Amino acid sequence: MEKATRKKKLGGYPAMGVVFSITLALFALGLFGTLMIYSREFGKMVRDNLNVKVYLKSTLTETQRSQLEKTLLGKEYVASGETALKYISKEEAEKDLVAQIGDYKEILGENPLKDAFIVGIKPGFQDTTNLKKIKADLETVNGILEATYEKHLFDAVNKNFFNISIVLIVIAVIMLVITFLLVSNTLRIALFSQRFLIRSMQLVGAKRWFIQRPFLFRAAGYGLLAGALTSALLWMLSDYSQKKLPDIMLVHNQQHFLLLLALLLGTGMIVAVISTFFSIHRYLKMSLDELY
Incomplete structure (x- = not known):
């Protein structure tokens, strides 16, 4: 077969x-x-946790602070959602400071800290050039005393990523x-x-x-x-x-x-x-x- x-x-x-x-x-x-x-x-x-800290003038009223918050949220470089803005009163900041270094009032007296906003920055604006412009722009806003950010941290993140x-x-x-x-x-x-x-x-x-x-x-x-x-x-x-x-x-x-x-x-x-x-x-x- x-x-x-x-x-x-x-x-x-x-x-x-x-x-x-x-x-x-x-x-x-x-x-x-x-x-x-x-x-x-x-x-x-990581980028969502990169931010600019804005210190407010002591003379701001509650109404002025609310208006300032709206102004900041309207900026094109401010992130959206939960990371956009976070308000930290000087009382909250004082509690954190006491937790870190202990009771400082015997040395410094009254609370030297300022009310502040933690401003989240969109990833597209986190380079060195834009951050300098953002800092300068924020400090021209009425009611803001100073704007600061950790330059070395931003630079390291940008370079590494x-x-x-x-x-x-x-x-x-x-x-x-x-x-x-x-x-x-x-x-x-x-x-x-x-x-x-x-x-x-x-x-x-x-x-x-x-x-x-x-x-x-x-x-x-x-x-x-x-x-x-x-x-x-x-x-x-x-x-x-x-x-x-x-x-x-x-x-x-x-x-x-x-x-x-x-x-x-x-x-x-x-x-x-x-x-x-x-x-x-x-x-x-x-x-x-x-x-x-």
Whole structure:
């Protein structure tokens, strides 16, 4: 009895190895993408705590202070939300001072502190040039005695986060290139078994698009499946991590994370299709001798 042979199908090649390789590449890319999200959220947390302290004149009435608060909230560089303004009375400041150094009244007498506003600054205005302008602008506002900020802290944050951003961007580009090369090599090896079938189609007069189409459609499906598997794995890993380490919730942005998963779906499909296109194009250009 003759051994049954399986007929090769145009566009057909081993699915498991291809999907596994694409999933592995996308998973590594997804982990790095998650790290970038966490890094960005951590940077936002740090920047939200950078502020300018505004000391008020002692002669201000309650009505004038309320008006001053509205004036400050109207400034374009003042942050929005809970971090915009925080009022600290001189009595509150005195309690903090006593907690730090003890009772100072025997030396200094009456409370020397001033009422103050802690003014949150939008991230786009936290560079050295803008902070100087902000300080000068605030000190021209009626009722403000002085505006101060920790220059060295702002400079250190700006410098460190700029350097980190550059490093993350470079690594992201490298990761994308590695992902493309890995998927491309995997698909090229997978398509190697189809090279004679591709040549046979050429010999009977089939157009290039007619030959490429089934391969590209199948590659798109494999890429989409790999992207879905990667998204599911990252979702489960993220959910497990948040349960084991609740502090991760502080830097986890659900909206950005879902966007990352959607991008992985698209990336898997696009990289698979592009890699397949170039791999088939290579075989279409080969001579018969080069196929062996």
